[in-house]
Amino acid sequence: MKSLPAVDVVIIGGGWSGLLMAKELGSRTSLSIVVLERGPSRDSAGYANSMDELDYAIRLRMMQDLSQETVTLRHDSNKRALPLRQHGAFLPGAGVGGSGEHWNAQCPRFLPDCFELLSQTTAKYGAGALPKDHSIQDWGITYDELEPYYTQTERLLGVSGKAGNIKGTKIDGGNIFEGWRSEEYPTPPTKVPYFAALFRDGAKSLGYHPYTAPSATISQSYTNPDGIGRGACTYCGFCGRFGCMVGAKAQPSNLLLPIIQKKKNIALRTGAWVRRILFDSASKPAARGVTYIDDHGEEVFQPAALVVLSSWTFSNTRLLLLSGIGEPYDPVSGRGTVGRNLTHQISIPAATAFFGKPLNRFMGSGSAGFLMSDFDGDVFDHSSLPFLRGGTFSARGYGFQPIASFGVLPRSVKATWGAEWKKAAVSYYDRIATVTFTGEHLAYKNNFMDLDSSYKDKLGDPLLRLTLDWRDNERNMADFATPKAVEIARAMGAEEINPFSGLRQYDATRYQSTHVQGGTIMGNSPTHSVVNPFLQHWQLPNLFILGGSTFPQNASANPTPTILALTYRTADALVNRYLKNPGPLA
Amino acid sequence: MRRRHFLTLSAATLGGVLVYSLDRKASLLASEQKPIRIPLRFFTETEALIVAAAASRIFPSDDSSPGAREAGVSIYIDRQLAGSYGRDRYRYTQPPFEDAPRELGYQAEKTPRQIYREGLKDLKGFHRLYPEHQDFALKQIESSTFFALLRQNTIEGMFCDPMHGGNAGMVGWQLIGFPGPRMSNFDEIDKYYGQSFRPKPASLTEVTHAEIRPSEDER
Numbered sequence: 001m002k003s004l005p006a007v008d009v010v011i012i013g014g015g016w017s018g019l020l021m022a023k024e025l026g027s028r029t030s031l032s033i034v035v036l037e038r039g040p041s042r043d044s045a046g047y048a049n050s051m052d053e054l055d056y057a058i059r060l061r062m063m064q065d066l067s068q069e070t071v072t073l074r075h076d077s078n079k080r081a082l083p084l085r086q087h088g089a090f091l092p093g094a095g096v097g098g099s100g101e102h103w104n105a106q107c108p109r110f111l112p113d114c115f116e117l118l119s120q121t122t123a124k125y126g127a128g129a130l131p132k133d134h135s136i137q138d139w140g141i142t143y144d145e146l147e148p149y150y151t152q153t154e155r156l157l158g159v160s161g162k163a164g165n166i167k168g169t170k171i172d173g174g175n176i177f178e179g180w181r182s183e184e185y186p187t188p189p190t191k192v193p194y195f196a197a198l199f200r201d202g203a204k205s206l207g208y209h210p211y212t213a214p215s216a217t218i219s220q221s222y223t224n225p226d227g228i229g230r231g232a233c234t235y236c237g238f239c240g241r242f243g244c245m246v247g248a249k250a251q252p253s254n255l256l257l258p259i260i261q262k263k264k265n266i267a268l269r270t271g272a273w274v275r276r277i278l279f280d281s282a283s284k285p286a287a288r289g290v291t292y293i294d295d296h297g298e299e300v301f302q303p304a305a306l307v308v309l310s311s312w313t314f315s316n317t318r319l320l321l322l323s324g325i326g327e328p329y330d331p332v333s334g335r336g337t338v339g340r341n342l343t344h345q346i347s348i349p350a351a352t353a354f355f356g357k358p359l360n361r362f363m364g365s366g367s368a369g370f371l372m373s374d375f376d377g378d379v380f381d382h383s384s385l386p387f388l389r390g391g392t393f394s395a396r397g398y399g400f401q402p403i404a405s406f407g408v409l410p411r412s413v414k415a416t417w418g419a420e421w422k423k424a425a426v427s428y429y430d431r432i433a434t435v436t437f438t439g440e441h442l443a444y445k446n447n448f449m450d451l452d453s454s455y456k457d458k459l460g461d462p463l464l465r466l467t468l469d470w471r472d473n474e475r476n477m478a479d480f481a482t483p484k485a486v487e488i489a490r491a492m493g494a495e496e497i498n499p500f501s502g503l504r505q506y507d508a509t510r511y512q513s514t515h516v517q518g519g520t521i522m523g524n525s526p527t528h529s530v531v532n533p534f535l536q537h538w539q540l541p542n543l544f545i546l547g548g549s550t551f552p553q554n555a556s557a558n559p560t561p562t563i564l565a566l567t568y569r570t571a572d573a574l575v576n577r578y579l580k581n582p583g584p585l586a
Numbered sequence: 587m588r589r590r591h592f593l594t595l596s597a598a599t600l601g602g603v604l605v606y607s608l609d610r611k612a613s614l615l616a617s618e619q620k621p622i623r624i625p626l627r628f629f630t631e632t633e634a635l636i637v638a639a640a641a642s643r644i645f646p647s648d649d650s651s652p653g654a655r656e657a658g659v660s661i662y663i664d665r666q667l668a669g670s671y672g673r674d675r676y677r678y679t680q681p682p683f684e685d686a687p688r689e690l691g692y693q694a695e696k697t698p699r700q701i702y703r704e705g706l707k708d709l710k711g712f713h714r715l716y717p718e719h720q721d722f723a724l725k726q727i728e729s730s731t732f733f734a735l736l737r738q739n740t741i742e743g744m745f746c747d748p749m750h751g752g753n754a755g756m757v758g759w760q761l762i763g764f765p766g767p768r769m770s771n772f773d774e775i776d777k778y779y780g781q782s783f784r785p786k787p788a789s790l791t792e793v794t795h796a797e798i799r800p801s802e803d804e805r
Contacts, residue, residue: 054750084691085691193775402764505687
């Protein structure tokens with residue numbers, strides 16, 4: 001195998017976290033940095049040409065090519081896992097920018113108690129209130145420690161919104177349940193699509209506290225602290241699953257790449273498929289670098305003094321397992337850490353509502369809308385409820401497109417094709433909207449990841465195997481949320497409502513969210529986590545792991561701001577501490 | 587090399603003036619014109635006629651509005667099956683193939699091309715049946731993978747950008763009031779609360795003035 005000249009830093013994965021780390025280290029140090037991205041480069045200037053629902057939202061052109069690699073899934077350890085042969089419940093992106101190019105740019109923070117979930121829940125409700133098979137943990141970091149980095153993230157992205165809690169002062173119109181923030185959002189809230197306005201008024205009439213959804217697709221032009229300027233959103237409606245044609249949406253390609261490309265000390269290699277992280281385990285354990293298949297199909301070794309693993313949740317976990325780094329998690333003995341605490345997120349169309357008036361649903365953005373957090377986290381008392389934690393209700397004007405949204409009908413219409421169906425579907429087409437509920441997913445001992453024993457990727461390496469199902473906590477939370485959403489839809493003036501029919505088995509065919517977390521989780525102890533609170537590997541101190549794979553369990557909020565805030569914090573720790581004195585930071 | 591097949595369409599059978607996007611060249615088909623022959627990429631002519639007939643029972647035309655026939659759904663499906671989608675270019679297709687609960691998604695080996703080719707064998711002579719007999723025949727296969735695919739592809743062919751060969755003349759978009767890719771709704775998004783706002787549809791090529799290669803034309 002060819003060995004390339006050694007570099008100071010190799011970064012695996014050119015998405016949000018990998019490119020932010022490259023920008024930070026490349027700007028603040030003179031280290032030589034190589035970013036390895038297995039997908040293609042992206043032409044963000046050409047995103048207008050991708051405003052095609054069929055190729056991008058249905059055929060999913062920006063997503064990972066599953067013919068090369070997918071994951072297998074089973075609902076419990078007694079069953080045989082089968083490959084997810086086509087995209088469904090989640091949509092990991094491909095190429096430079098990763099999922100950060102095709103995201104909806106919804107930009108909330110996590111609630112403060114999410115970071116101390118185990119200790120705070122136990123303190124309030126007692127250990128007996130936790131599900132018997134839970135494996136929830138504290139993150140080893142507090143919201144207060146992360147707050148400055150959230151603020152830094154919001155400035156980077158130019159997030160549009162209205163604060164609900166500035167340094168402890170509650171502000172009407174913002175999210176009064178959120179954690180304290182040190183300053184107002186960088187830009188004012190986005191415009192409000194009609195359906196979201198109906199939700200706002202309906203929720204208010206019931207005494208709730210709706211607020212404009214924080215959005216990284218910005219409401220007005222903004223120049224961030226790096227000097228990168230962007231214009232305002234035009235509400236064209238081509239957001240999630242698309243790149244933004246005007247660049248109003250914060251994307252790695254418009255915020256990070258322009259800086260990275262100017263740095264002589266950073267090289268970005270596309271078509272580089274990393275297979276293993278090599279390491280020494282002898283007297284001084286350390287990562288040595290990575291092997292990858294380059295864009296000519298040749299396997300090469302890239303030595304590096306520092307390795308940053310920042311691909312998506314699945315690849316982060318799988319690369320550690322394939323490389324033999326750390327002990328694989330075993331749910332029977334409870335030993336091992338790699339692969340544990342796989343979580344997704346409850347994301348359900350809690351109430352599908354049919355209105356008498358047109359909604360002009362083609363206009364919007366992936367994050368323009370209203371949310372309410374009256375039943376999020378632990379902001380309401382759970383003493384007499386059959387579940388812990390909660391989530392948000394939302395109404396967004398995504399910008400709906402016809403192939404995906406045609407044919408949603410009230411349950412009173414039985415036909416699924418033919419003249420009667422067509423007539424009803426045409427008549428309802430622009431009068432349908434969904435009150436969505438997005439809830440926390442607790443971690444359990446038997447929801448985890450390991451390597452599959454029969455299915456392989458294009459190179460012959462084992463696929464990652466997910467063992468994942470809902471438990472009573474999630475099912476009961478969904479059952480609690482559904483009538484609340486129906487009540488809101490009714491207050492909005494809906495004529496007919498389809499309530500969500502309930503969470504049963506984990507359904508890999510229904511898109512839920514691209515927020516799958518865990519596998520290389522952070523924490524205070526090497527017996528229960530893979531990385532320390534600075535996202536540094538417990539055993540290999542020159543290996544850092546970024547992304548949702550480090551979340552011990554999932555919150556109800558979208559993860560990107562938290563991923564970026566943690567990345568900023570790790571960059572600070574690297575520059576201010578590690579580089580001066582390489583070694584364990586915790 | 588397969589024998590070349592064509593689908594022959596006449597304006598009279600389609601009922602009016604239509605624009606078809608053929609190999610991404612627009613052709614105007616007026617009622618006084620001679621029938622046009624559309625080169626098929628995957629179907630035989632008989633298969634295309636059956637698919638056209640079945641799609642128009644799923645999404646029928648009626649006195650007041652167009653359906654699958656006017657939108658050119660069969661042309662759309664022919665191109666999709668000839669392209670990467672029909673060949674399962676992006677699906678994980680390594681064995682073993684096993685039965686699975688519905689929640690794990692489609693697990694079988696058959697590609698969309700194979701599903702159509704086999705499914706169409708059960709609809710021999712379908713295009714020559716009376717509509718009520720056609721509906722009866724479709725009811726028999728309603729729960730099949732083939733029918734689910736045909737129904738989904740029919741909706742796609744009704745509402746896709748015309749560059750894909752369906753939604754001819756943007757009849758699908760006009761039917762539901764979808765304007766296509768509009769560059770800006772900035773002034774309108776919060777102006778039309780409760781009233782319909784229906785800008786004239788425009789296709790992606792019309793909006794961007796760019797030559798765009800749809801996925802079915804990729805090598």
